[in-house]
Amino acid sequence: MELSATAKVILGMLAARPRSGYEIKQLVDNSTRFFWAASYGQIYPELKRLAEAGLIEGSDASQGARQRTVHRLTAKGKRAVREWIESPPDVFELRDEGLLKLFFAGSADPGRAAEIARERAAHSAGIATRLTELAAERDSGAAEGPPFSVDQPSTTVLRYGIEMNEWIAGWFERAAQDLERGSAKPKGLAAAGRRK
Secondary structure, eight states: OOOOHHHHHHHHHHHHSOEEHHHHHHHHHHTGGGTSOOOHHHHHHHHHHHHHTTSEEEEEOOBTTBOOEEEEEOHHHHHHHHHHHHSOOSOOOOOOHHHHHHHHHHHHOGGGHHHHHHHHHHHHHHHHHHHHHHHHHHHHTOSSSOSSOTTSHHHHHHHHHHHHHHHHHHHHHHHHHHHHHTOSSOTTHHHHHHTO
């Protein structure tokens, strides 16, 4: 079975421990959504598909009137996670609407280019702040049900997210300054063009 983008998130979450669909979505919202999103509308159909493929199984964990199913990996599901982790990544996709707007600003709205860059800088700075808060919550133990222990690779990914977003915020701020000065090319671009 070929794993969908959402299946990879689900199987990865279940590799840590059994979880309900709601718990998976909560973890996505506080961890992987910053680089690999999955919505409620994707999670529940995918849980059903994974169960039909024999990769997960669910058990009733209802509490009173509230229905709840906890999903766990089967032996086949554990093999699928290991195989996926061991295989080279299929996807590297950068979709950044701020970059797309900036790319087209020269044709569509040149006067707003620096403002677009500053908006994107603020967005990344906000993400870096939120990720830093999540890291502090994890370190203090205040996070509600942290998805993984602090010594696991997820901490490295969290640090990547913080540092990457800080860098992006700085890059867009420098781009805004270049655009305000009317620089035709950011520093280093002319030299890079000559090397080709």
